[in-house]
Each structure stands twice: as structure tokens, then as C-alpha cells.
Amino acid sequence: MKRKNEREGGFSRRTARPGSGRKGRKSDEKASEKEANTPSEKREYKGRGKNEKPTYGAYQERDPSKKSFRKPFSPLSKNRKNKDKSLSQPEYDLKSIQRSSPKDEDEIRLNKFIANSGICSRREADKLIEGGEINVNGKMVTELGYKVSRKDRVVYKGRAIRPEKPVYLLLNKPKDFITTTDDPLERKTVMHLVDGACEERLFPVGRLDRNTTGLLLFTNDGELSARLTHPAYEVKKIYQVTLDKPLAKNDLEAILAGVTLEDGLTMVDDLQVLSLDKTILGLEIHSGKNRIVRRIFAHFGYEVTALDRVMFAGLSKKDIARGKYRFLNEKEVINLKFMNKRKNKKRPQ
Known part of the structure; x- marks a missing residue:
């Protein structure tokens, strides 16, 4: 029996692959059914090992009552009232190092307006404009050289932005x-x-x-x-x-x-x-x-x-x-x- 299998190029009983044959197929089907009925374990990132490669472990449920930090564009935190006066925010006079003329104070390029609002850099602002993600006074603007005044209403993702x-x-x-x-x-x-x-x-x-x-x-x-x-x-x-x-x-x-x-x-x-x-x-x-x-x-x-x-x-x-x-x-x-x-x-x- 063994020699016949070897001559025909098949696998002998000793060298047969696990899961091959009728019995193997049945065991595979049972295993797959068991895996399907078993809920998959949630895993999450746990850090990195000595080789600096990421490691993962069992997911830990979070406390829903735990308060997360305030999101961007959220109102001023009440805790600021109790801040030490030594941490007060200074006023910067940077006109001496900024190239601006009286005309620029009335109208500025849209990408500069967006960058000054703290959303992104000017180069990234150009991509937002080209992608049609910026509205000025209710109209979509895709022109890179478009200029706006500080009185104009500039909207990004449904929120009005302004230079801060x-x-x-x-x-x-x-x-x-x-x-x-x-x-x-x-x-x-x-x-x-x-x-x-x-x-x-x-x-x-x-x-x-x-x-x-x-x-x-x-x-x-x-x-x-x-x-x-x-x-x-x-x-x-x-x-x-x-x-x-x-x-x-x-x-x-x-x-x-x-x-x-x-x-x-x-x-x-x-x-x-x-x-x-x-x-x-x-x-x-x-x-x-x-x-x-x-x-x-x-x-x-x-x-x-x-x-x-x-x-x-x-x-x-x-x-x-x-x-x-x-x-x-x-x-x-x-x-x-x-x-x-x-x-x-x-x-x-």
C-alpha cells in the first residue's frame, strides 16, 4: 500500500498532510464551525518590545463615566479661571519680522487666512482650497490666489474659522x-x-x-x-x-x-x-x-x-x-x- 502510493506520487500514511482525506476534511469542517461560533477576541495596541516592534494584547473595556479631554474648537475650560497669573498668555508684537503692507491688512490670501486660523500650513491650505473644502460667504472657492478680508465668513467642515x-x-x-x-x-x-x-x-x-x-x-x-x-x-x-x-x-x-x-x-x-x-x-x-x-x-x-x-x-x-x-x-x-x-x-x- 505504501509502495503503491509512493509510485503514484501520492502521500504515504506517515507523510500524509494533516487534514487530508475524508476524516481530515470532517475535522477541518468541525474546527471551522467551532471558530465561527466562538466570538473573536478584541485586541489592542500595548506598546513595543525590545526590538521596537508593536505588541498587542487583550482589549480592556473603558470606563464610560471617565471624562475625556475637550475637543478642538470647544469652548474655554472653566479651569482657566484658577490658573496662576505667572502663566498668563503674553501678547506678541511680530510686525517687525512679518512682511505686510497696509493693503495686506485689509485683504490677505485665502491660504494665509486658513493658516493663521491654526488649522494647517499654507501648503496644506492650498490642497483644501483645490479640493473644494473651503466656502467663503456661502460659496465654494477653488482659486488658489483668492483674497479675503477679515470680515468675510470662511467656513471649513461646517465651522466658521477666523485668524487667531x-x-x-x-x-x-x-x-x-x-x-x-x-x-x-x-x-x-x-x-x-x-x-x-x-x-x-x-x-x-x-x-x-x-x-x-x-x-x-x-x-x-x-x-x-x-x-x-x-x-x-x-x-x-x-x-x-x-x-x-x-x-x-x-x-x-x-x-x-x-x-x-x-x-x-x-x-x-x-x-x-x-x-x-x-x-x-x-x-x-x-x-x-x-x-x-x-x-x-x-x-x-x-x-x-x-x-x-x-x-x-x-x-x-x-x-x-x-x-x-x-x-x-x-x-x-x-x-x-x-x-x-x-x-x-x-x-x-
């Missing part, structure tokens, strides 16, 4: 807060930490991982946010990195020479050892790739146990306690504006 006064806020982010403006799972987000800081809608510039601490800038200046996050401007960040084991000398040299990851080559501006046991480092980098610091060290077999951003675009977290924030002063805002203007000259067309 600029706001720039610096947060010292703690752990276990997600950098997003909206989380469907109602987890703690950075928006909880700046809730009620001002009447204007704020959004974070870039992002920090859930377990990464340190500087995070908030603003409603869409144009500045786009420049600070665009790779062409090479905005520098300095991190304090804590590893699970001492950094080897050859790995330090390899990181400084440039690391090729799955998304291409990543260059490091500087890397210094800060502790005697060689587990605490100072890293200067301008790349804005997702989880880039953790991925660099995971590439060499290290796990980042703590990551803190101590400087961002020339701003430091001096005198800002963990979980607290402060408004930028006028000089700091002007420095950010001029820094991007200098970079803009080098920006490829």
Missing part, C-alpha cells in the same frame, strides 16, 4: 501621555496637560512617544509648525538617553558614522557618554523620523529604558517642572521665526 492671535506654549511632558489631539480609546493625552491654557485651539508640534519625556511645543501657528517638522529645515533636538547596558566603543563610533535602518540612512550630529557606567548618553540629532532614537539603539541590541528631550529648536526646559508648561516670550518666538527664514534660503525648490 498666535500662541506658543512649551510643555515638559511626563511619561504615559500620548501625543495626539484625539484618542478614541480615551487614554491620557498631552491635551489634558494644556487644557484651559488659552482660548485659542492648540496642537502639538511633532510628537513624543508615550514613554518619552521632555520638551513639546504647542502652537496655533500652522506655518511655523510645518517648518519646524519639515526635514529640510534640520531642526536640532538634544536627548538624554538611558540604556539597559553600557554602550560599547565600537557601537558609539558606528552610530556617529551613520546608521542605515529600514527607512534609510540616519545621521547623528553628536553623541557623548555622560555617566561612568556608560549607560547615560547625550544625543544631538536633527532627524524627525518616527521613534528614531529608540530604533537607532535597538539596531545595535540596546534597549532605551528612559528618553528625555532636553532641547528643541534652541528651546530648553529650564525652570519648567515635569507636567508643567510656560508660554514663550517674544524674543523666543522671533528666534524661531528667523531660524526658519535662514533655513528657508537653503531649502530645495
Whole structure:
């Protein structure tokens, strides 16, 4: 029997595939019926492992009575009345660094109007206009050079928008807060930490991982946010990195020479050892790739146990306690504006 099967090119009993034959088909049908009758288990994102790959676990039901943070365009939080006067919102006089004429004050380009409202950058505003998503005084506008006055009613997604006064806020982010403006799972987000800081809608510039601490800038200046996050401007960040084991000398040299990851080559501006046991480092980098610091060290077999951003675009977290924030002063805002203007000259067309 076995030899006959082998000569005919079939499978012998010993080498038969599981599930083949009449009995195998019946068992497969029973298994599929069992799976169909068994409700699928809900799973959710739980974080990343040592290899920086995502891990998933059983879904946990959320408390429906738990209050989530206020949504964008929501009214001013009542908590702002009890804020410390030292955190009062400053007024910025930025006319000296803005190119504007008396005529521009009456009429401005529609994309600038949208960017000044804090929704997005001018380039993204052009896409909204071309896509027919913007209405002016009840009419759809698709002309890129269209000009509006501040008295015109500009509507986006059913809501009237208007240019807001600029706001720039610096947060010292703690752990276990997600950098997003909206989380469907109602987890703690950075928006909880700046809730009620001002009447204007704020959004974070870039992002920090859930377990990464340190500087995070908030603003409603869409144009500045786009420049600070665009790779062409090479905005520098300095991190304090804590590893699970001492950094080897050859790995330090390899990181400084440039690391090729799955998304291409990543260059490091500087890397210094800060502790005697060689587990605490100072890293200067301008790349804005997702989880880039953790991925660099995971590439060499290290796990980042703590990551803190101590400087961002020339701003430091001096005198800002963990979980607290402060408004930028006028000089700091002007420095950010001029820094991007200098970079803009080098920006490829």
C-alpha cells in the first residue's frame, strides 16, 4: 500500500498532510464551525518590545463615566479661571519680522487666512482650497490666489474659522501621555496637560512617544509648525538617553558614522557618554523620523529604558517642572521665526 502510493506520487500514511482525506476534511469542517461560533477576541495596541516592534494584547473595556479631554474648537475650560497669573498668555508684537503692507491688512490670501486660523500650513491650505473644502460667504472657492478680508465668513467642515492671535506654549511632558489631539480609546493625552491654557485651539508640534519625556511645543501657528517638522529645515533636538547596558566603543563610533535602518540612512550630529557606567548618553540629532532614537539603539541590541528631550529648536526646559508648561516670550518666538527664514534660503525648490 505504501509502495503503491509512493509510485503514484501520492502521500504515504506517515507523510500524509494533516487534514487530508475524508476524516481530515470532517475535522477541518468541525474546527471551522467551532471558530465561527466562538466570538473573536478584541485586541489592542500595548506598546513595543525590545526590538521596537508593536505588541498587542487583550482589549480592556473603558470606563464610560471617565471624562475625556475637550475637543478642538470647544469652548474655554472653566479651569482657566484658577490658573496662576505667572502663566498668563503674553501678547506678541511680530510686525517687525512679518512682511505686510497696509493693503495686506485689509485683504490677505485665502491660504494665509486658513493658516493663521491654526488649522494647517499654507501648503496644506492650498490642497483644501483645490479640493473644494473651503466656502467663503456661502460659496465654494477653488482659486488658489483668492483674497479675503477679515470680515468675510470662511467656513471649513461646517465651522466658521477666523485668524487667531498666535500662541506658543512649551510643555515638559511626563511619561504615559500620548501625543495626539484625539484618542478614541480615551487614554491620557498631552491635551489634558494644556487644557484651559488659552482660548485659542492648540496642537502639538511633532510628537513624543508615550514613554518619552521632555520638551513639546504647542502652537496655533500652522506655518511655523510645518517648518519646524519639515526635514529640510534640520531642526536640532538634544536627548538624554538611558540604556539597559553600557554602550560599547565600537557601537558609539558606528552610530556617529551613520546608521542605515529600514527607512534609510540616519545621521547623528553628536553623541557623548555622560555617566561612568556608560549607560547615560547625550544625543544631538536633527532627524524627525518616527521613534528614531529608540530604533537607532535597538539596531545595535540596546534597549532605551528612559528618553528625555532636553532641547528643541534652541528651546530648553529650564525652570519648567515635569507636567508643567510656560508660554514663550517674544524674543523666543522671533528666534524661531528667523531660524526658519535662514533655513528657508537653503531649502530645495
